[in-house]
Amino acid sequence: MEARGGPEVLRFGELAEPAVEAGQVRVVVKAVALNHLDLWVRKGVASPKLPLPHILGADVAGVVEAVGAGVEGLTPGDAVVLNPGVSCGRCERCLSGQDNLCPKYQILGEHRWGGYAELVSVPAANILPKPANLSWVEAASVPLTFLTAWQMVVDKLQVRPGEDLLVMAAGSGVSVAAIQIAKLYGARVIATASSEDKLAQARALGADETVSYAQPDWFKEVRRLTGGKGADAVVDHTGAQYWEGVIKATAWGGRICLVGASSGYEATTPLSHVFYRQLSIFGSTMGSKSRLFPILRWVAEGRLKPIVGATLPLAQATEGHRLLEERRVFGKVVLEV
Structure with missing residues (x-):
């Protein structure tokens, strides 16, 4: 996204790879789901002072490509789902399990670069295993909503x-x-x-x-x-x-x-x-990171299921925004990378 406005401001092109800092994990994006949040950020309704260019996309499923210093329990090749809420992890709110009330709370694709890309880096705390019964597209449809x-x-x-x-x-x-x-x-x-x-x-x-x-x-x-x-x-x-x-x-x-x-x-x-x-x-905004654990367990058991309304390649993100904005789908619009 190079400017604020309609779907036409979205651009498909090349940007530098995200770094892998200490405590972070870099993921190869397989699928990224759209949300109305993407439309609000694109229009400037949400985070209007955000520096441009910007990469949208809160809901990501993919494969671990690299891990930063200090990261344990994750290795390249792991199939994962990203939790879109990023917080400091140290404040009173975070330590009480109310991390979505953290003063430094950010949402992937809104306050920091997101998943409309081949690669995305997030803190290790935002990585969960992908349920084996879900496709990449289905897995990307779960987290934020x-x-x-x-x-x-x-x-x-x-x-x-x-x-x-x-x-x-x-x-x-x-x-x-x-x-x-x-x-x-x-x-x-x-x-x-x-x-x-x-x-x-x-x-x-x-x-x-x-x-x-x-x-x-x-x-x-x-x-x-x-x-x-x-x-x-x-x-x-x-x-x-x-x-x-x-x-x-x-x-x-x-x-x-x-x-x-x-x-x-x-x-x-x-x-x-x-x-x-x-x-x-x-x-209400989002939910505690802890809540994604029981959600994914219910999904793995088939008691909850993501509903995909349309699937498009990443290069057609503009059309995906139009589908969502015009309410032409029931369920999620997902971009495959």
């Missing part, structure tokens, strides 16, 4: 068996992961999307009920499906366009977890609903 969804569903919302969980924008990577994790924890899932095709795929993935949010007053259908109660918990990243509906779709005493705002940041909040109905609203 499943970490994000895990923190939302399990850590923040603390979803319990029998609760109604509303998952907004079911076709997104985060929502695909959230549906599966919620079912793993015994919730009844109501998924929303704008097209019947995406709603059908959400049902195939495990959603118990689906609602089209293309319809006016879609939140009333959520309330009808819950016997007038509303959703006990909500996973949301849709932003200003749907925010009032999300609040009205939530049950008294319900919980809402926000992880993005794809339709805009400036939302109107009906405060009477928040205080009178005693709603809890949580903000």
Whole structure:
């Protein structure tokens, strides 16, 4: 990426190889998955002061090529998945397992060079073994979205068996992961999307009920499906366009977890609903590095699965951005290197 703007600012070319510093591992990238974060960085919405040129890409699967001084337990040739959250590893937050609250927290592809490349270097703490049952493309589809969804569903919302969980924008990577994790924890899932095709795929993935949010007053259908109660918990990243509906779709005493705002940041909040109905609203970004361990175990057992909507070569990253931006896929868009 040489400038801010539309997908056309992406360039395919040559840059210097990343160094392998002490405590780091250099990985040959086999596949890198796209996220909406890539679009926000490209547009300058996220990290607008980032020096250019910049290499995007948070979700990487590949092979260890070299290890830096002091690295143990990893050798060239190991098949690995990269954890996209990089932290100092020494502060109080990191040592308490809240590394995604580290003052020096960075996300691969946003704050530091990422995986739209042949090689990428990361701290050894960010390397995990690739589940043997996954292809490179599938493995690259796991880290960021499943970490994000895990923190939302399990850590923040603390979803319990029998609760109604509303998952907004079911076709997104985060929502695909959230549906599966919620079912793993015994919730009844109501998924929303704008097209019947995406709603059908959400049902195939495990959603118990689906609602089209293309319809006016879609939140009333959520309330009808819950016997007038509303959703006990909500996973949301849709932003200003749907925010009032999300609040009205939530049950008294319900919980809402926000992880993005794809339709805009400036939302109107009906405060009477928040205080009178005693709603809890949580903000969420990524998840602790530790959470990727149980996620990959569930993936290895087949209880959680990455959903790939489209696969392209790295040289077609521009088309991948268009697919994601135009919401033409259900699941992840992945670039093969």
